[in-house]
Amino acid sequence: MKEPPPEDGLLIRRIADGDRQAVGILYDKYGRLLYSVALQLTRDKHCAEEIVQDVFTTVWRKATRFEPQKAALVTWMMRITRNRAIDELRKRKSRRDVSVGNILEVVEEGENFDFRNSRLMDPESSAMREWDRARVAKAVETLPEEQRVALLLAYFRDLTQKEIAEQLGEPLGTIKSRIRIGLRKLRKLLESSEVPEEQ
């Protein structure tokens, strides 16, 4: 039986010590997730792969700077991925798709994917990924729809609060409140270790 992958803390220490094999293991755990984030933001497969390659190179270079008390390793890598994707979008001045219906479909589309059938992930990583996704999805679903939409537009379409207000035809102050309150609620929900109950 295949051994489960090492924990993230051990992996990042091995990478900091120059262990290239640990980068491969980390890729097996999170490569697909990071690619999915990059692709959702850029809508360009080639670009998304380049971004993922950059992310793992950054992790390799900056492993000693990772501070586990600030964020989980996967959160840190997702932040690098998103920042890199946004840089790419701004460089290309890509037109951003901002329709409200579309942004909610992002979440619905993700719910239909069966991670257990993934060829590139070991069973334990698949299960963890599925659990993480379910945890975040449950928390997001708990938010009122208007808060959910505002946060998803900010994250996946890189829209500022002003741009969201313009796109939704709402006052800026309303959008600010939705994002501020929604983000605080989301933080509280995610910091509780359990998956929220169905409403």
Added chain:
Amino acid sequence: MNRAHVTELLADLITNSLDSSDASRVRRHLSHCVACRSEWERLQAAFDSLGMLAPAQTPSETLRNRILAGLPRRITALPSFARGVARHPLAAIAASLLLLAGLGVSITMNVHHYTAIRNGANFAQLAESSRILTVLHGTELAPAAHGMIVISENHSRGLLLAFGLPEPPEGYAYQLWLVRNDDLRNAGIVRVNAQGHVVHHIEISEPLNAFLNFRITIEPATGSDVPTGTRVMDGSLETVNM
């Protein structure tokens, strides 16, 4: 800027909705307010977790091998300044010292630094006998900062050179720490001149090569016994092949 005001602006900062001046003010506040920084990190982590909702897609099967094959050698994985140091450490150190002297850094340094800079022979001696180099990178609070620590061959002395550090907030100073596993050593308050340059001598009672990591944090102006503030620069030990 009071703490409540910053707290109200954290969501704006995270969603990139502040103008550059307000964003700088908030970041400055975060650099020394532990409570606001903690709140920001937790909110930022919640925002980042939204990426988990991206519909799963499969990259090409060759990506893994391309990533592993493309990992740079550690010593080349450095900013341009540091790459120069790695290739030509003696020349880079000499150039750095000339640059510092040319920029009048000594004018704003304390007496200890001033004496050291004036005494070129000491620096040349240190540089010639140096084999170990630590490259320091700025964190997100000081993204333009870069620097290096050169350690003498007998590991008894070190020299920190850094550039691009912003002035610390009023009432605060930068402090250098040497890190060995969970063990930290205070390596002194680091003074920054008006151009953001630093020259700092490191002398402690233990061999410097025993420490694998080096970091600079923001601390109260009188210094701290242990790090209490945000990290602005850090780096790990590298050995330079000369």
